[in-house]
Amino acid sequence: VDNIKYNYGDIQAVKGITFTVKEGEIFGFLGPNGAGKSTTINMLTGQLYPKKGRITVLGLDITKKSGEVQAQIGICFERTNLYEQMSAIENLKLFADLYGVKKFDADDLLITVDLKGRGKDRVSSFSKGMKQRLMVARSLINKPKILFLDEPTEGLDPTSADNIRNVILKERQRGATVFLTTHDMLEADKLSDRVAFIDDGEIIALDTPYNLKQKYGKRSIKAQITTEIGEIEDREISMDNENTAGEVHTLFDKEKVVTIHSKEASLEDIFIQITGRGLTG
Template sequence: MGNIISMKNVRKDFKESKALRNVTFNVKEGEVFGFLGPSGAGKTTTIKLLTSQLIPTSGEVKVFGKEVYVNKKDIFKNIGVLSDTSGVYDRLSVRDNLTLYADIYGVATSNVEEILNKVGMLEDINKEAKKLSKGMKQRLMIARALLHKPKLLFLDEPTSSLDPGTTLEIHRLLKNLNEEGTTIFLTTHNMEEADKLCDRVAFLNDGEIVEIGTPKDLKLKYTTENIKVILKDENKEIMLKNDSESALRIKSWMENGQLMGIHSMEPSLEKIFLNLTGREL
Protein backbone atom coordinates (compact mmCIF):
# COMPACT_ATOMS: atom_id res chain seq x y z
CA MET A 1 0.00 0.00 0.00
CA GLY A 2 1.13 3.55 -0.74
CA ASN A 3 1.61 6.39 1.69
CA ILE A 4 -1.55 8.42 2.31
CA ILE A 5 0.32 10.92 4.54
CA SER A 6 3.93 12.05 4.29
CA MET A 7 5.74 14.61 6.44
CA LYS A 8 9.43 15.26 5.79
CA ASN A 9 11.74 17.43 7.91
CA VAL A 10 8.80 19.53 9.10
CA ARG A 11 9.40 22.40 11.51
CA LYS A 12 6.76 24.72 12.94
CA ASP A 13 7.66 27.80 14.97
CA PHE A 14 5.35 30.14 16.87
CA LYS A 15 7.45 33.25 17.55
CA GLU A 16 10.09 32.05 20.02
CA SER A 17 8.46 28.64 20.55
CA LYS A 18 9.35 25.59 18.43
CA ALA A 19 6.19 23.45 18.26
CA LEU A 20 7.65 20.84 15.87
CA ARG A 21 11.29 20.08 15.12
CA ASN A 22 12.36 18.11 12.05
CA VAL A 23 9.34 15.76 12.10
CA THR A 24 9.46 12.98 9.51
CA PHE A 25 7.01 10.06 9.15
CA ASN A 26 4.64 8.33 6.70
CA VAL A 27 1.18 6.81 7.13
CA LYS A 28 0.18 3.93 4.87
CA GLU A 29 -3.25 3.59 3.30
CA GLY A 30 -5.53 1.48 5.50
CA GLU A 31 -3.55 2.02 8.71
CA VAL A 32 -4.62 3.23 12.10
CA PHE A 33 -1.63 5.43 12.94
CA GLY A 34 -1.21 6.70 16.49
CA PHE A 35 0.54 10.00 17.18
CA LEU A 36 1.22 9.81 20.89
CA GLY A 37 2.45 12.24 23.47
CA PRO A 38 1.52 14.43 26.44
CA SER A 39 -0.42 17.67 26.18
CA GLY A 40 1.70 20.34 24.50
CA ALA A 41 3.89 17.83 22.62
CA GLY A 42 2.72 19.07 19.20
CA LYS A 43 0.00 16.57 18.30
CA THR A 44 -2.75 19.08 17.48
CA THR A 45 -0.25 21.28 15.60
CA THR A 46 0.55 18.27 13.40
CA ILE A 47 -3.12 17.71 12.55
CA LYS A 48 -3.52 21.40 11.72
CA LEU A 49 -0.56 21.19 9.35
CA LEU A 50 -1.94 18.06 7.68
CA THR A 51 -5.34 19.70 7.23
CA SER A 52 -3.92 23.02 5.99
CA GLN A 53 -5.04 25.02 9.02
CA LEU A 54 -1.38 25.94 9.56
CA ILE A 55 1.59 26.35 7.22
CA PRO A 56 4.93 24.80 8.22
CA THR A 57 7.94 26.99 8.89
CA SER A 58 9.89 24.52 6.77
CA GLY A 59 9.62 20.99 5.40
CA GLU A 60 7.22 19.02 3.20
CA VAL A 61 3.64 18.03 4.08
CA LYS A 62 1.76 15.74 1.66
CA VAL A 63 -1.65 14.07 1.84
CA PHE A 64 -2.73 11.65 -0.94
CA GLY A 65 0.68 12.30 -2.51
CA LYS A 66 -0.05 16.02 -3.00
CA GLU A 67 1.30 19.10 -1.26
CA VAL A 68 -1.46 20.09 1.17
CA TYR A 69 -1.35 23.83 0.51
CA VAL A 70 -1.46 23.49 -3.28
CA ASN A 71 -4.33 21.00 -3.53
CA LYS A 72 -6.67 22.04 -0.71
CA LYS A 73 -9.97 21.38 -2.50
CA ASP A 74 -9.04 17.90 -3.74
CA ILE A 75 -7.69 16.91 -0.33
CA PHE A 76 -10.62 18.31 1.69
CA LYS A 77 -13.07 16.21 -0.32
CA ASN A 78 -11.43 13.08 1.01
CA ILE A 79 -10.66 13.87 4.66
CA GLY A 80 -12.78 14.03 7.80
CA VAL A 81 -11.70 15.82 10.97
CA LEU A 82 -12.75 15.46 14.60
CA SER A 83 -10.80 17.97 16.67
CA ASP A 84 -10.86 19.34 20.20
CA THR A 85 -12.82 22.33 18.88
CA SER A 86 -15.55 20.28 17.17
CA GLY A 87 -19.07 20.78 18.46
CA VAL A 88 -22.74 20.35 17.64
CA TYR A 89 -25.72 22.70 17.44
CA ASP A 90 -27.59 21.90 20.65
CA ARG A 91 -30.96 23.28 19.53
CA LEU A 92 -30.99 21.30 16.29
CA SER A 93 -31.99 17.65 16.01
CA VAL A 94 -29.45 14.98 15.13
CA ARG A 95 -30.89 14.90 11.60
CA ASP A 96 -30.69 18.69 11.17
CA ASN A 97 -27.13 18.84 12.48
CA LEU A 98 -26.02 16.42 9.78
CA THR A 99 -28.27 17.77 7.03
CA LEU A 100 -26.67 21.19 7.51
CA TYR A 101 -23.22 19.72 6.91
CA ALA A 102 -24.46 17.59 4.03
CA ASP A 103 -25.40 20.85 2.31
CA ILE A 104 -21.97 22.31 3.06
CA TYR A 105 -20.17 19.22 1.73
CA GLY A 106 -22.50 19.04 -1.26
CA VAL A 107 -23.46 15.42 -0.59
CA ALA A 108 -26.85 13.73 -0.77
CA THR A 109 -28.99 14.02 2.36
CA SER A 110 -29.59 10.27 2.04
CA ASN A 111 -26.07 9.94 3.48
CA VAL A 112 -27.41 11.17 6.83
CA GLU A 113 -29.42 8.04 7.68
CA GLU A 114 -26.71 5.77 6.29
CA ILE A 115 -24.01 7.34 8.48
CA LEU A 116 -26.24 7.44 11.57
CA ASN A 117 -26.93 3.74 11.12
CA LYS A 118 -23.18 3.11 10.92
CA VAL A 119 -22.50 4.91 14.22
CA GLY A 120 -25.53 3.35 15.93
CA MET A 121 -27.63 6.53 16.20
CA LEU A 122 -30.43 5.99 13.70
CA GLU A 123 -33.01 5.67 16.49
CA ASP A 124 -31.94 9.09 17.81
CA ILE A 125 -32.32 10.89 14.48
CA ASN A 126 -35.08 13.25 15.69
CA LYS A 127 -33.65 13.88 19.16
CA GLU A 128 -32.36 17.36 20.01
CA ALA A 129 -28.58 17.41 20.33
CA LYS A 130 -28.76 19.02 23.78
CA LYS A 131 -30.54 15.88 25.06
CA LEU A 132 -27.70 13.57 24.00
CA SER A 133 -25.16 12.17 26.44
CA LYS A 134 -21.52 13.19 26.06
CA GLY A 135 -20.73 9.88 24.38
CA MET A 136 -23.63 10.21 21.94
CA LYS A 137 -22.51 13.74 21.05
CA GLN A 138 -19.07 12.33 20.30
CA ARG A 139 -20.66 9.74 18.01
CA LEU A 140 -22.59 12.52 16.29
CA MET A 141 -19.37 14.45 15.68
CA ILE A 142 -17.74 11.33 14.25
CA ALA A 143 -20.82 10.89 12.03
CA ARG A 144 -20.41 14.46 10.81
CA ALA A 145 -16.73 13.82 10.00
CA LEU A 146 -17.79 10.73 8.00
CA LEU A 147 -20.73 12.30 6.19
CA HIS A 148 -18.92 12.72 2.86
CA LYS A 149 -17.33 9.24 3.15
CA PRO A 150 -13.70 10.37 3.49
CA LYS A 151 -10.77 8.09 2.80
CA LEU A 152 -8.79 9.57 5.68
CA LEU A 153 -10.08 10.43 9.15
CA PHE A 154 -8.20 12.69 11.59
CA LEU A 155 -9.13 12.17 15.23
CA ASP A 156 -7.71 14.48 17.91
CA GLU A 157 -8.20 12.90 21.37
CA PRO A 158 -11.55 11.29 20.38
CA THR A 159 -12.23 9.67 23.77
CA SER A 160 -10.91 12.40 26.05
CA SER A 161 -13.11 12.80 29.16
CA LEU A 162 -15.39 9.89 28.20
CA ASP A 163 -16.25 7.13 30.67
CA PRO A 164 -14.78 3.62 30.07
CA GLY A 165 -18.03 2.15 28.70
CA THR A 166 -18.49 4.94 26.15
CA THR A 167 -14.79 4.79 25.23
CA LEU A 168 -15.19 1.08 24.46
CA GLU A 169 -18.13 1.85 22.14
CA ILE A 170 -16.09 4.50 20.30
CA HIS A 171 -13.20 2.01 19.95
CA ARG A 172 -15.53 -0.57 18.37
CA LEU A 173 -16.84 2.05 15.96
CA LEU A 174 -13.32 3.10 14.92
CA LYS A 175 -12.24 -0.52 14.39
CA ASN A 176 -15.27 -1.12 12.17
CA LEU A 177 -14.56 2.01 10.15
CA ASN A 178 -10.95 0.95 9.64
CA GLU A 179 -11.99 -2.56 8.59
CA GLU A 180 -14.23 -0.96 5.96
CA GLY A 181 -11.20 0.85 4.51
CA THR A 182 -10.93 4.20 6.31
CA THR A 183 -7.37 5.24 7.17
CA ILE A 184 -7.26 6.79 10.66
CA PHE A 185 -4.74 9.27 12.06
CA LEU A 186 -5.23 9.26 15.82
CA THR A 187 -3.67 11.62 18.35
CA THR A 188 -3.90 10.59 21.98
CA HIS A 189 -2.04 10.58 25.27
CA ASN A 190 -3.83 7.35 26.23
CA MET A 191 -1.26 4.64 25.56
CA GLU A 192 -3.69 1.78 26.29
CA GLU A 193 -6.02 3.17 23.62
CA ALA A 194 -3.15 3.36 21.15
CA ASP A 195 -2.00 -0.18 21.94
CA LYS A 196 -5.52 -1.46 21.33
CA LEU A 197 -6.31 0.42 18.11
CA CYS A 198 -3.11 1.28 16.26
CA ASP A 199 -1.12 -0.60 13.64
CA ARG A 200 1.84 1.72 14.23
CA VAL A 201 2.58 4.51 16.67
CA ALA A 202 4.95 7.46 16.87
CA PHE A 203 6.07 8.94 20.20
CA LEU A 204 6.16 12.74 20.13
CA ASN A 205 7.96 14.68 22.86
CA ASP A 206 8.68 18.42 22.82
CA GLY A 207 7.97 18.56 19.09
CA GLU A 208 10.25 15.67 18.13
CA ILE A 209 9.54 12.04 17.23
CA VAL A 210 11.60 9.93 19.62
CA GLU A 211 10.43 6.48 18.47
CA ILE A 212 8.17 4.90 15.87
CA GLY A 213 6.99 1.35 15.14
CA THR A 214 4.26 -1.21 15.78
CA PRO A 215 3.19 -1.58 19.44
CA LYS A 216 4.34 -5.20 19.37
CA ASP A 217 7.78 -4.40 17.95
CA LEU A 218 8.33 -1.53 20.40
CA LYS A 219 7.43 -3.68 23.40
CA LEU A 220 9.78 -6.44 22.21
CA LYS A 221 12.54 -3.91 21.57
CA TYR A 222 12.38 -2.48 25.08
CA THR A 223 11.50 -5.63 27.01
CA THR A 224 13.78 -6.88 29.77
CA GLU A 225 15.22 -10.39 29.92
CA ASN A 226 13.51 -11.11 33.24
CA ILE A 227 10.57 -13.45 33.77
CA LYS A 228 7.94 -13.18 36.49
CA VAL A 229 6.81 -16.48 38.03
CA ILE A 230 3.72 -16.78 40.24
CA LEU A 231 3.59 -19.67 42.72
CA LYS A 232 0.66 -21.12 44.63
CA ASP A 233 2.35 -20.30 47.93
CA GLU A 234 0.18 -17.25 48.78
CA ASN A 235 0.40 -16.09 45.14
CA LYS A 236 4.09 -15.46 45.66
CA GLU A 237 5.81 -13.61 42.77
CA ILE A 238 9.44 -14.34 41.92
CA MET A 239 11.61 -12.53 39.36
CA LEU A 240 13.98 -14.77 37.39
CA LYS A 241 16.57 -14.28 34.69
CA ASN A 242 15.81 -15.88 31.34
CA ASP A 243 18.50 -18.56 31.53
CA SER A 244 19.00 -22.33 31.90
CA GLU A 245 19.17 -22.19 35.71
CA SER A 246 15.76 -20.50 35.86
CA ALA A 247 14.38 -23.10 33.43
CA LEU A 248 15.33 -25.87 35.87
CA ARG A 249 13.65 -24.05 38.77
CA ILE A 250 10.48 -23.57 36.72
CA LYS A 251 10.54 -27.26 35.73
CA SER A 252 10.76 -28.24 39.40
CA TRP A 253 7.82 -25.99 40.38
CA MET A 254 5.75 -27.44 37.55
CA GLU A 255 6.47 -31.02 38.62
CA ASN A 256 5.50 -30.16 42.22
CA GLY A 257 2.29 -28.46 41.15
CA GLN A 258 3.43 -25.10 42.54
CA LEU A 259 3.40 -23.06 39.33
CA MET A 260 0.41 -20.75 38.73
CA GLY A 261 1.72 -18.47 35.99
CA ILE A 262 4.70 -17.26 33.95
CA HIS A 263 4.89 -13.75 32.50
CA SER A 264 7.47 -12.06 30.31
CA MET A 265 8.34 -8.55 31.52
CA GLU A 266 7.01 -6.81 28.44
CA PRO A 267 6.70 -3.06 29.08
CA SER A 268 3.59 -1.02 28.31
CA LEU A 269 3.78 1.76 25.72
CA GLU A 270 3.47 4.27 28.56
CA LYS A 271 6.49 2.77 30.34
CA ILE A 272 8.50 2.84 27.11
CA PHE A 273 7.60 6.50 26.63
CA LEU A 274 8.64 7.27 30.21
CA ASN A 275 11.97 5.49 29.74
CA LEU A 276 12.65 7.38 26.50
CA THR A 277 11.65 10.85 27.65
CA GLY A 278 11.63 10.86 31.42
CA ARG A 279 8.06 12.21 31.20
CA GLU A 280 4.79 10.72 32.33
CA LEU A 281 1.61 11.25 30.35
Protein backbone atom coordinates in the same frame (compact mmCIF):
# COMPACT_ATOMS: atom_id res chain seq x y z
CA VAL B 1 5.51 14.63 6.03
CA ASP B 2 8.97 16.07 5.36
CA ASN B 3 10.82 17.98 8.11
CA ILE B 4 7.87 20.13 9.20
CA LYS B 5 8.23 22.79 11.88
CA TYR B 6 5.78 25.03 13.67
CA ASN B 7 6.17 27.60 16.42
CA TYR B 8 3.89 29.80 18.48
CA GLY B 9 6.09 32.85 18.98
CA ASP B 10 9.23 31.63 20.72
CA ILE B 11 7.69 28.25 21.55
CA GLN B 12 8.73 25.47 19.17
CA ALA B 13 5.68 23.18 19.07
CA VAL B 14 6.89 20.90 16.24
CA LYS B 15 10.62 20.59 15.63
CA GLY B 16 11.27 19.16 12.18
CA ILE B 17 9.42 15.84 12.11
CA THR B 18 9.37 13.44 9.16
CA PHE B 19 7.20 10.36 8.59
CA THR B 20 5.03 8.57 6.03
CA VAL B 21 1.59 7.04 6.60
CA LYS B 22 0.71 4.09 4.39
CA GLU B 23 -2.60 3.85 2.56
CA GLY B 24 -5.15 1.79 4.48
CA GLU B 25 -3.31 1.65 7.81
CA ILE B 26 -4.22 2.88 11.28
CA PHE B 27 -1.36 5.12 12.31
CA GLY B 28 -1.14 5.99 15.99
CA PHE B 29 0.45 9.34 16.83
CA LEU B 30 1.19 9.11 20.51
CA GLY B 31 2.45 11.40 23.21
CA PRO B 32 1.51 13.35 26.35
CA ASN B 33 -0.54 16.53 26.33
CA GLY B 34 1.49 19.41 24.92
CA ALA B 35 3.80 17.14 22.90
CA GLY B 36 2.76 18.59 19.53
CA LYS B 37 0.05 16.11 18.49
CA SER B 38 -2.78 18.58 17.89
CA THR B 39 -0.51 21.10 16.16
CA THR B 40 0.63 18.35 13.79
CA ILE B 41 -2.90 17.19 12.99
CA ASN B 42 -3.91 20.81 12.34
CA MET B 43 -1.08 21.06 9.79
CA LEU B 44 -1.94 17.74 8.17
CA THR B 45 -5.54 18.87 7.67
CA GLY B 46 -4.74 22.36 6.35
CA GLN B 47 -5.88 24.34 9.37
CA LEU B 48 -2.32 25.48 10.03
CA TYR B 49 0.52 25.72 7.53
CA PRO B 50 3.99 24.58 8.57
CA LYS B 51 6.58 27.31 9.03
CA LYS B 52 9.08 25.01 7.32
CA GLY B 53 8.91 21.65 5.58
CA ARG B 54 6.38 20.02 3.25
CA ILE B 55 3.23 17.96 3.71
CA THR B 56 1.69 15.84 0.95
CA VAL B 57 -1.75 14.35 1.57
CA LEU B 58 -3.36 12.10 -1.06
CA GLY B 59 -0.60 13.19 -3.43
CA LEU B 60 -1.45 16.88 -2.97
CA ASP B 61 0.58 19.66 -1.32
CA ILE B 62 -1.60 20.66 1.64
CA THR B 63 -0.46 24.30 1.50
CA LYS B 64 -1.49 24.65 -2.15
CA LYS B 65 -4.43 22.26 -2.47
CA SER B 66 -6.04 22.36 1.00
CA GLY B 67 -9.57 22.58 -0.42
CA GLU B 68 -9.13 19.47 -2.56
CA VAL B 69 -7.61 17.59 0.37
CA GLN B 70 -10.30 18.62 2.85
CA ALA B 71 -13.03 17.40 0.49
CA GLN B 72 -11.58 13.87 0.76
CA ILE B 73 -10.83 13.64 4.48
CA GLY B 74 -12.83 13.42 7.68
CA ILE B 75 -11.86 15.11 10.94
CA CYS B 76 -13.00 14.52 14.49
CA PHE B 77 -11.62 17.09 16.91
CA GLU B 78 -10.71 16.59 20.55
CA ARG B 79 -13.10 19.36 21.60
CA THR B 80 -16.80 19.19 20.81
CA ASN B 81 -17.88 21.73 18.17
CA LEU B 82 -21.47 20.78 17.42
CA TYR B 83 -24.49 23.06 17.11
CA GLU B 84 -26.17 22.36 20.43
CA GLN B 85 -29.61 23.78 19.63
CA MET B 86 -29.92 21.72 16.45
CA SER B 87 -30.87 18.07 16.30
CA ALA B 88 -28.36 15.32 15.52
CA ILE B 89 -29.72 14.90 12.00
CA GLU B 90 -29.67 18.68 11.42
CA ASN B 91 -26.00 18.76 12.43
CA LEU B 92 -25.20 15.97 9.97
CA LYS B 93 -27.18 17.58 7.13
CA LEU B 94 -25.45 20.93 7.70
CA PHE B 95 -22.02 19.39 7.30
CA ALA B 96 -23.19 17.32 4.34
CA ASP B 97 -24.12 20.61 2.65
CA LEU B 98 -20.70 22.07 3.50
CA TYR B 99 -19.00 19.04 1.94
CA GLY B 100 -21.33 19.13 -1.06
CA VAL B 101 -22.63 15.65 -0.25
CA LYS B 102 -26.18 15.40 -1.58
CA LYS B 103 -26.89 11.74 -0.89
CA PHE B 104 -26.16 10.22 2.48
CA ASP B 105 -28.15 8.23 5.02
CA ALA B 106 -28.19 10.15 8.31
CA ASP B 107 -30.06 7.39 10.12
CA ASP B 108 -27.50 4.80 9.00
CA LEU B 109 -24.65 6.99 10.27
CA LEU B 110 -26.40 7.34 13.62
CA ILE B 111 -26.83 3.57 13.82
CA THR B 112 -23.11 3.18 13.07
CA VAL B 113 -22.22 5.19 16.19
CA ASP B 114 -24.96 3.66 18.36
CA LEU B 115 -27.28 6.68 18.30
CA LYS B 116 -30.27 4.94 16.72
CA GLY B 117 -33.53 6.75 17.46
CA ARG B 118 -31.83 9.95 18.71
CA GLY B 119 -31.65 11.76 15.37
CA LYS B 120 -34.42 14.27 16.13
CA ASP B 121 -33.18 15.07 19.64
CA ARG B 122 -31.36 18.31 20.33
CA VAL B 123 -27.63 17.87 20.80
CA SER B 124 -27.85 19.91 24.02
CA SER B 125 -29.63 16.92 25.59
CA PHE B 126 -26.77 14.53 24.71
CA SER B 127 -24.16 13.25 27.14
CA LYS B 128 -20.46 13.82 26.42
CA GLY B 129 -20.13 10.32 25.00
CA MET B 130 -23.13 10.80 22.71
CA LYS B 131 -21.73 14.11 21.43
CA GLN B 132 -18.39 12.49 20.72
CA ARG B 133 -20.06 9.68 18.80
CA LEU B 134 -22.05 12.23 16.79
CA MET B 135 -18.81 14.01 15.90
CA VAL B 136 -17.39 10.71 14.67
CA ALA B 137 -20.54 10.19 12.57
CA ARG B 138 -20.12 13.69 11.15
CA SER B 139 -16.54 12.90 10.13
CA LEU B 140 -17.82 9.96 8.05
CA ILE B 141 -20.37 11.90 5.96
CA ASN B 142 -18.17 12.14 2.85
CA LYS B 143 -16.81 8.56 3.13
CA PRO B 144 -13.31 9.96 3.65
CA LYS B 145 -10.16 8.44 2.21
CA ILE B 146 -8.32 9.56 5.35
CA LEU B 147 -9.90 9.87 8.78
CA PHE B 148 -8.15 12.15 11.27
CA LEU B 149 -9.17 11.47 14.87
CA ASP B 150 -7.81 13.71 17.64
CA GLU B 151 -8.21 12.00 21.05
CA PRO B 152 -11.55 10.44 19.96
CA THR B 153 -12.19 8.55 23.23
CA GLU B 154 -10.83 11.11 25.70
CA GLY B 155 -12.92 11.13 28.88
CA LEU B 156 -15.55 8.71 27.56
CA ASP B 157 -17.18 5.86 29.44
CA PRO B 158 -15.98 2.36 28.45
CA THR B 159 -19.06 1.59 26.33
CA SER B 160 -18.81 4.79 24.28
CA ALA B 161 -15.06 4.36 23.86
CA ASP B 162 -15.49 0.78 22.68
CA ASN B 163 -18.11 1.86 20.15
CA ILE B 164 -15.73 4.41 18.64
CA ARG B 165 -12.93 1.83 18.46
CA ASN B 166 -15.25 -0.48 16.51
CA VAL B 167 -16.06 2.36 14.09
CA ILE B 168 -12.33 2.95 13.53
CA LEU B 169 -11.78 -0.72 12.69
CA LYS B 170 -14.76 -0.74 10.30
CA GLU B 171 -13.39 2.32 8.52
CA ARG B 172 -10.07 0.57 8.02
CA GLN B 173 -11.95 -2.43 6.61
CA ARG B 174 -13.69 -0.05 4.20
CA GLY B 175 -10.27 1.01 2.94
CA ALA B 176 -9.82 4.29 4.74
CA THR B 177 -6.52 5.38 6.26
CA VAL B 178 -6.86 6.40 9.92
CA PHE B 179 -4.56 8.91 11.62
CA LEU B 180 -5.15 8.59 15.35
CA THR B 181 -3.70 11.00 17.90
CA THR B 182 -3.95 9.90 21.50
CA HIS B 183 -2.13 9.68 24.81
CA ASP B 184 -3.95 6.42 25.58
CA MET B 185 -1.22 3.89 24.85
CA LEU B 186 -3.46 0.87 25.51
CA GLU B 187 -5.96 2.08 22.92
CA ALA B 188 -3.20 2.71 20.39
CA ASP B 189 -1.76 -0.75 21.00
CA LYS B 190 -5.13 -2.36 20.29
CA LEU B 191 -5.85 -0.38 17.11
CA SER B 192 -2.66 0.76 15.41
CA ASP B 193 -0.69 -0.94 12.64
CA ARG B 194 2.21 1.41 13.38
CA VAL B 195 2.80 4.05 16.03
CA ALA B 196 4.97 7.12 16.35
CA PHE B 197 5.98 8.55 19.72
CA ILE B 198 6.16 12.35 19.80
CA ASP B 199 7.65 14.16 22.76
CA ASP B 200 8.46 17.86 23.04
CA GLY B 201 7.78 18.36 19.33
CA GLU B 202 10.06 15.56 18.12
CA ILE B 203 9.40 11.98 16.95
CA ILE B 204 11.49 9.73 19.17
CA ALA B 205 10.35 6.30 17.91
CA LEU B 206 8.29 4.92 15.01
CA ASP B 207 7.48 1.27 14.34
CA THR B 208 4.83 -1.40 14.83
CA PRO B 209 3.77 -1.96 18.46
CA TYR B 210 5.22 -5.47 18.25
CA ASN B 211 8.62 -4.29 17.02
CA LEU B 212 8.82 -1.56 19.66
CA LYS B 213 8.11 -4.11 22.36
CA GLN B 214 10.75 -6.46 20.98
CA LYS B 215 13.33 -3.69 20.78
CA TYR B 216 12.73 -1.90 24.08
CA GLY B 217 10.52 -4.16 26.17
CA LYS B 218 11.44 -6.64 28.85
CA ARG B 219 9.56 -9.94 29.00
CA SER B 220 8.90 -11.59 32.32
CA ILE B 221 6.93 -14.30 34.09
CA LYS B 222 4.87 -13.09 37.03
CA ALA B 223 3.65 -15.49 39.68
CA GLN B 224 1.84 -15.37 42.99
CA ILE B 225 2.80 -17.86 45.67
CA THR B 226 1.36 -18.78 49.05
CA THR B 227 3.81 -18.52 51.96
CA GLU B 228 3.95 -20.90 54.93
CA ILE B 229 1.77 -18.52 56.94
CA GLY B 230 -0.83 -18.26 54.19
CA GLU B 231 0.09 -14.86 52.79
CA ILE B 232 0.20 -14.12 49.04
CA GLU B 233 3.52 -12.86 47.65
CA ASP B 234 4.59 -11.89 44.14
CA ARG B 235 7.51 -13.38 42.23
CA GLU B 236 8.93 -12.21 38.88
CA ILE B 237 11.36 -14.05 36.59
CA SER B 238 12.95 -12.48 33.52
CA MET B 239 12.29 -14.41 30.31
CA ASP B 240 15.49 -13.07 28.73
CA ASN B 241 17.99 -14.71 31.09
CA GLU B 242 19.97 -17.84 30.20
CA ASN B 243 18.64 -19.62 33.31
CA THR B 244 14.95 -18.75 32.89
CA ALA B 245 13.90 -22.41 32.63
CA GLY B 246 15.84 -23.30 35.75
CA GLU B 247 14.33 -20.45 37.73
CA VAL B 248 10.82 -21.49 36.70
CA HIS B 249 11.56 -25.11 37.71
CA THR B 250 12.86 -23.93 41.09
CA LEU B 251 9.79 -21.77 41.59
CA PHE B 252 7.43 -24.73 41.14
CA ASP B 253 9.71 -27.08 43.06
CA LYS B 254 10.07 -24.93 46.18
CA GLU B 255 7.01 -22.68 46.24
CA LYS B 256 3.26 -23.16 46.24
CA VAL B 257 2.30 -21.33 43.04
CA VAL B 258 -1.23 -19.87 42.97
CA THR B 259 -1.17 -18.03 39.64
CA ILE B 260 1.37 -17.56 36.86
CA HIS B 261 1.36 -15.60 33.59
CA SER B 262 3.71 -13.94 31.13
CA LYS B 263 4.01 -10.16 30.97
CA GLU B 264 5.32 -8.02 28.14
CA ALA B 265 6.09 -4.31 28.23
CA SER B 266 3.26 -1.95 27.34
CA LEU B 267 3.69 0.99 24.96
CA GLU B 268 3.52 3.26 27.98
CA ASP B 269 6.37 1.34 29.63
CA ILE B 270 8.42 1.81 26.46
CA PHE B 271 7.56 5.52 26.22
CA ILE B 272 8.74 6.01 29.80
CA GLN B 273 11.91 4.04 29.09
CA ILE B 274 12.76 6.19 26.05
CA THR B 275 11.79 9.60 27.46
CA GLY B 276 12.34 9.13 31.17
CA ARG B 277 8.86 10.47 31.93
CA GLY B 278 5.25 9.37 31.86
CA LEU B 279 2.40 10.56 29.69
CA THR B 280 1.31 13.14 32.26
CA GLY B 281 4.81 14.33 33.14
